[in-house]
Structures are given as C-alpha cells and as structure tokens.
Amino acid sequence: MPLTVEPFYCTTTRGSGFARPINTRLRSDAVVQRAFGRARCAEQSVVQETLDACTSENVAQMEQALDEIYRTHSQGYGHDYEEGLLVLDVDLSGWPCGRKAAFASKGYFAKQRNRRGRQLGRVYATPYQEIVVDRLFAGRTQLHQALQPLIEAAARTLALTPEKRTRTLLRIDAGAGTVEQVNWLLEQNYHLLVKDFSTRRATHLATTVPQWWADPTQPGREVGWVVEASSAYTRSVHRLAVRCQKQDGTWGYGVLLTTLDPTQAETLLGGLPDSLPPEQRALLAYLYLYDLRGGAAETSFKGDKQGLGLTKRNKKRWEAGSVKYRIVLANSCCRLPDQAAGASAPKREGFVLRCG
Numbered sequence: 001m002p003l004t005v006e007p008f009y010c011t012t013t014r015g016s017g018f019a020r021p022i023n024t025r026l027r028s029d030a031v032v033q034r035a036f037g038r039a040r041c042a043e044q045s046v047v048q049e050t051l052d053a054c055t056s057e058n059v060a061q062m063e064q065a066l067d068e069i070y071r072t073h074s075q076g077y078g079h080d081y082e083e084g085l086l087v088l089d090v091d092l093s094g095w096p097c098g099r100k101a102a103f104a105s106k107g108y109f110a111k112q113r114n115r116r117g118r119q120l121g122r123v124y125a126t127p128y129q130e131i132v133v134d135r136l137f138a139g140r141t142q143l144h145q146a147l148q149p150l151i152e153a154a155a156r157t158l159a160l161t162p163e164k165r166t167r168t169l170l171r172i173d174a175g176a177g178t179v180e181q182v183n184w185l186l187e188q189n190y191h192l193l194v195k196d197f198s199t200r201r202a203t204h205l206a207t208t209v210p211q212w213w214a215d216p217t218q219p220g221r222e223v224g225w226v227v228e229a230s231s232a233y234t235r236s237v238h239r240l241a242v243r244c245q246k247q248d249g250t251w252g253y254g255v256l257l258t259t260l261d262p263t264q265a266e267t268l269l270g271g272l273p274d275s276l277p278p279e280q281r282a283l284l285a286y287l288y289l290y291d292l293r294g295g296a297a298e299t300s301f302k303g304d305k306q307g308l309g310l311t312k313r314n315k316k317r318w319e320a321g322s323v324k325y326r327i328v329l330a331n332s333c334c335r336l337p338d339q340a341a342g343a344s345a346p347k348r349e350g351f352v353l354r355c356g
Contacts, residue, residue, distance in 0.1 A: 051320040059322045067157045076125035076132060077158060081167035085191060085268060086158075088132065089124045089293050090150055090172045092143045121146040123154040124300055126171075126292070131300060132157055136322050143175030144197070148184065165189045169260065169268070171293045179232050182257060186235040191264075193290055196239075196255040206241040206253040213280040215287065220245035223283045226255060235259065240283055258286055265289050 033041055042050070071077045079086045096117035119137040124130070133153040137146050151170070154160075160168060169191040177197035185192055196202050209224035226239035238258050243251045258265070262282035266272055269289050272281055 051324055052317055054317070054319040054323045056319055059319050062323050063153075070130075070132065070157055071159070074125075074130050075128040076130045079125075079127075081164050085167055085169045085264065086164075087126045087169045087171060087268065088154060089126050090122070090143070090147065090170060090176065091124070091293075092119050092121050092137070092141070092146055092175065094119055094139070119146065121150045122300065123150050129300070143173070144178050144181050147172070147176040147181050151185070151188070151190075162189060166191070169193060171290065173293065174254070177257070182237075183232075183234045186233060186237075186259070191259045192237070193256065193258045193260065193265075193286070195290070196257060199253070202241065202253045202255040205239065205255050206243060206251075209241050212243070213283055215284065223287050225279075225283070233257075238286070240286055242287060256286060256290055260286070260289075262286070 033039065076086070094115075094117055096115050117139045119139060119141045121135045121137055121141075121143075123132040125132050133150060135146070135150055135153060155165070158164070166189050170185060170193070172192070172194040174195040174197050177194045179197075182192065182194060185194075196205075205226045205228060206224075208226055208228040210227060212222040212224045215221040215223060221242065221244045223240055223242050226241050230237075230239070236259075238260075240256050240258075242254045242256065244254075246252055260268075262285055265285040266281070269285055269292075272285060272288075276284065
C-alpha cells in the first residue's frame with residue numbers, strides 16, 4: 001500500500017498565531033510525526049526559545065526523567081549480575097562551540113588546535129550499546145576530573161548496590177588512570193581495567209618485565225607481566241606492560257591495571273585460541289579486552305556527532321546546552337528494539353591500544 005501524507009502543519013507563536021501549511025510534499029519530519037501519532041509539532045524557533053528558557057531545575061528534571069525512562073525500557077538496568085559482569089565504558093569527548101558560550105574554554109579537541117568548546121562525558125553500557133548517562137563539562141576538563149561525577153551518576157541510574165558494584169567492570173583509558181582515581185574506584189569495590197596515567201611510570205615498569213610475548217594479531221606490539229611490587233593501591237591489581245614499536249625503531253610503553261582474573265577476562269572476551277601458552281593467553285585476554293573499548297563509547301560519540309549533527313547545534317547558555325545534550329539519550333532508547341532482536345556488540349578489529 002503506497003504511503004500518502006496530507007499537508008503537514010506546524011504551529012507557531014509568530015505572526016498571526018494561526019497554524020499554516022509549510023510544505024505539501026512528503027517530508028521526513030512529517031513521517032516521523034505520523035509515526036508517533038502526531039499531526040503537529042512546535043516550530044523550530046519555538047523549540048530554540050524553549051531550550052534557551054531552561055534553568056538548572058529543568059536540567060535536574062530532565063536527568064530524573066531520563067533515569068526513569070532508562071530504568072523502564074533499557075536492557076542494561078535489568079542486567080543479570082549473577083550471569084556475568086556488566087561492562088561500563090567511561091570516556092570524554094570534545095564538543096567545539098563558540099567562544100561566547102558559557103564555560104567554553106580551550107581544551108583538547110581532536111585535530112583542532114587552540115579551539116574552544118566543552119567536554120561531553122559519557123558512561124556507556126557496552127554489552128547493550130546503551131548510553132547510561134551523559135554529562136556536560138567545561139572545555140578544559142580532563143577525564144580524571146570528570147570521572148567521579150560520571151560514575152556517581154551512573155550508579156544512581158543503574159541503582160548499583162555494593163553487591164552489584166562487585167559485578168561491574170569499569171573500562172577506562174589513561175585520562176583517569178591516576179593513582180587517586182584508581183584508588184577511589186577500588187574503594188567503591190568496582191572491577192577495573194584501566195591504563196596507567198603516567199607514561200614515565202609505565203616506561204620504568206616496563207624495565208621490570210622478565211619476558212615479552214608478541215601479539216599475533218598486531219605486529220610490533222608485545223605484552224608482559226610487571227613484576228615490581230606496588231603499595232600505591234588499596235587493593236591488589238594485576239599489572240601488565242605493553243610496548244609498541246615506533247617508526248624510528250624505538251619503543252613506546254603503556255601499563256594496564258586490572259582487578260579481573262584471567263578467566264573473567266577471557267569469558268568477557270569470548271575466548272581465545274587453545275594453542276596459546278597459558279601465560280600468553282592471560283596477557284592477551286586482558287589486552288584484547290581493553291582494545292574493545294575503542295568500539296564502545298568512542299564509536300557512540302562518533303555516531304551521535306555524525307548522525308545527529310550535535311556539534312553543529314550548540315547553545316550559548318549552559319542549561320540549554322545541558323538539556324539539549326541529554327536528549328541524545330533518547331537516541332539510545334530508540335535503538336532498544338534492534339538490540340532486543342539481536343544486534344551484535346562492537347567488534348575488536350581496528351581498535352588497539354597504542355603506547356607512547
């Protein structure tokens with residue numbers, strides 16, 4: 001049966017105040033409105049004025065509403081912790097904006113030197129490809145500064161009890177791998193897989209590795225156990241050094257910290273070839289599991305920037321921007337039917353830990 005769409009009307013507060021037809025052709029926004037059982041929507045300028053009128057109270061109300069929506073409709077909230085660990089990826093992404101926008105400041109924006117903007121922090125439930133929380137920060141904010149607010153917000157949304165936290169894995173890059181932040185997470189009883197913040201410390205620890213094992217899938221990358229004891233952390237952690245050969249022949253180094261045992265890591269990874277020696281098998285399980293973070297929160301950021309065009313629609317007022325960015329969570333909710341039908345998790349190929 002062919003799709004037919006009647007003239008699409010849009011209400012407006014400008015001019016005479018009467019609804020008037022703006023297009024009689026088949027339009028994507030008209031189709032979306034019909035799909036949700038609506039014949040009208042607010043005119044674009046009215047939407048912008050509404051966002052500009054938002055206050056901090058409206059931001060809090062938006063957060064509460066999204067928490068309720070997530071708890072009602074998501075798969076992540078209903079995760080079976082007895083069955084396996086819940087993997088949460090935490091990351092920060094730069095969102096450029098004009099210098100007149102509130103809290104716009106110089107920070108790290110990929111391939112945009114001296115650019116001003118804000119930072120969007122995200123906690124992502126990777127097994128279900130769901131955004132748990134989004135939070136907006138000033139442009140100079142780094143991940144180690146945003147980590148605690150993000151984790152506390154995610155714990156509220158997911159209602160993480162002490163027992164559930166022991167069955168939750170946080171996978172984080174070096175930006176939040178400081179001793180202070182790692183210890184804070186360890187005190188909360190989370191499982192961790194995090195890259196050490198200090199390149200200098202990683203270079204030193206790499207000298208204590210007694211044997212290096214080659215990564216069969218990534219030429220020029222090797223991994224080995226750090227044997228030097230450490231009293232800096234409040235709980236025991238496994239430490240493995242990773243080195244990658246640079247174009248000039250020298251090595252770059254990184255160190256991964258984790259509370260997982262090798263069996264847990266391999267289970268989350270989905271298995272490794274049986275032909276690998278046991279020691280190399282454990283090291284590669286940790287390394288490959290960390291590689292998977294590249295296809296989680298990072299991919300979701302790219303999808304939202306490209307698919308929703310959020311970097312092209314910035315708001316000067318902080319509250320307006322906060323509300324607009326939180327609307328991104330609706331994108332996650334809209335994908336739930338596809339996930340229930342068996343959408344697969346992100347793949348590892350193409351996302352690898354680089355050192356130095």
